[in-house]
Amino acid sequence: MSNTPIKTFNVREIREQFPALRQQIYGKNLIYFDNGATSQKPQVVLDAINKFYSKENANIHRGVHYMSQKATTEYEESRKKIQRYINARKSEEIIFTKGTTDGINLVAHSYGELLKPGDEIMISAMEHHSNIVPWQMLCMRKGLTLRVVPINERGELLMDTFEQMLSKKTKLVAITHISNTLGTINPVKDIIVKAHAVGAKVLIDGAQSIQHIKIDVKDLDCDFYVFSSHKVFGPTGIGVLYGKEQLLDSMPPYQGGGDMISKVTFERTTYNELPFKFEAGTPHVAGGICLGKAFDFLDSIDLKAAEEHERFLAKYAEDTLDTFEGVKIIGEAKNKTSVVSFSVKGIHPFDIGTLLDKQGIAVRTGHHCTQPLMDFFKILGTVRASFAFYNTKQEIDTFVEAFEKSLNMLK
Numbered sequence: 001m002s003n004t005p006i007k008t009f010n011v012r013e014i015r016e017q018f019p020a021l022r023q024q025i026y027g028k029n030l031i032y033f034d035n036g037a038t039s040q041k042p043q044v045v046l047d048a049i050n051k052f053y054s055k056e057n058a059n060i061h062r063g064v065h066y067m068s069q070k071a072t073t074e075y076e077e078s079r080k081k082i083q084r085y086i087n088a089r090k091s092e093e094i095i096f097t098k099g100t101t102d103g104i105n106l107v108a109h110s111y112g113e114l115l116k117p118g119d120e121i122m123i124s125a126m127e128h129h130s131n132i133v134p135w136q137m138l139c140m141r142k143g144l145t146l147r148v149v150p151i152n153e154r155g156e157l158l159m160d161t162f163e164q165m166l167s168k169k170t171k172l173v174a175i176t177h178i179s180n181t182l183g184t185i186n187p188v189k190d191i192i193v194k195a196h197a198v199g200a201k202v203l204i205d206g207a208q209s210i211q212h213i214k215i216d217v218k219d220l221d222c223d224f225y226v227f228s229s230h231k232v233f234g235p236t237g238i239g240v241l242y243g244k245e246q247l248l249d250s251m252p253p254y255q256g257g258g259d260m261i262s263k264v265t266f267e268r269t270t271y272n273e274l275p276f277k278f279e280a281g282t283p284h285v286a287g288g289i290c291l292g293k294a295f296d297f298l299d300s301i302d303l304k305a306a307e308e309h310e311r312f313l314a315k316y317a318e319d320t321l322d323t324f325e326g327v328k329i330i331g332e333a334k335n336k337t338s339v340v341s342f343s344v345k346g347i348h349p350f351d352i353g354t355l356l357d358k359q360g361i362a363v364r365t366g367h368h369c370t371q372p373l374m375d376f377f378k379i380l381g382t383v384r385a386s387f388a389f390y391n392t393k394q395e396i397d398t399f400v401e402a403f404e405k406s407l408n409m410l411k
């Protein structure tokens, strides 16, 4: 930020800013280990939501009156904040969406319109359903081929195979930066260089990376980067698609309606310029403004220290759980963070999740929207503990005790 405040990382101070973490569930202090599904919100975001709807609520980009102009300014300021945070060249490259899923669907439709039968889309074996299904639907519509880069037993991409699969036919590589199920951090920079060498564009699914590692889209040189606000300490219902300006300019609009037009007649409509061309209808105004507050909050934190803390938590949890008989860690990539997924021999993940819940511990159980990945590991699902920087070693110790207790009850 402009006046370069000193950034610190103190877990106790950070926790104080998250009221949701200070509650009891079934009489036990909440331990929130479901950050992969959604993050809790800091006080600055909660205050901003309240303030917007109490005093500032107005539609944007259309009113002459004071409130509308103020809301418009704040919404556009937020766009600029996000641009600076991810180091995009221009704020026109920041498109507000409903979230990661919406951003991927936008690209699948609009960039997809530029593709021809026989062209190929490449994804990986560890994608979230929202980075699989839109591409399958596009391939059906346009006669394209969907190709899937395989992984090894540790949950790492087979990079040699990836390189062999690339060809002039590859038009887009759509890949997750960090796997929501395995915690694997994919070598996206390398992937981008190799994909660009054959003329393919690259979409990075950043739903699990924006909240854990510093993102610089210029340095990555990705063509698209998508994420959801709700996983990065902002409200639900809003997200971001970053795209390179030239590419976005070359793409037709996704949805038609208000705000995305320049001039409308019954014969012909011309479209608005970026970013509005891709933002039809009244957007989530409060969401956009409050997502900006979430980035203000992140800007106040020493993110390097936060990242190290999260890596430590994941490693500590993994090493501790690994000592239990019958526990199998799913996802043992060399480069991983923030997520520990595991299965227990002879016990259904749901049963463990239910018993942990009764002890105030929130984890996720199931396939985590990655069914093909479950098929690969030949399991029905996992128990997943996913961490944010506000989690502590103490919480992991309590979680492990509760897990042991649950095991004894189920055996």
Ligand SMILES: *Cc1c(COP(=O)(O)O)cnc(C)c1O
Residues within 6 Å of the ligand: 036, 099, 100, 101, 102, 128, 130, 131, 176, 178, 179, 180, 205, 207, 208, 228
């Ligand atoms: C959560 C998630 C998504 C989908 O995000 P939504 O907020 O549900 O649109 C996509 N990819 C990954 C890796 C995710 O973790």
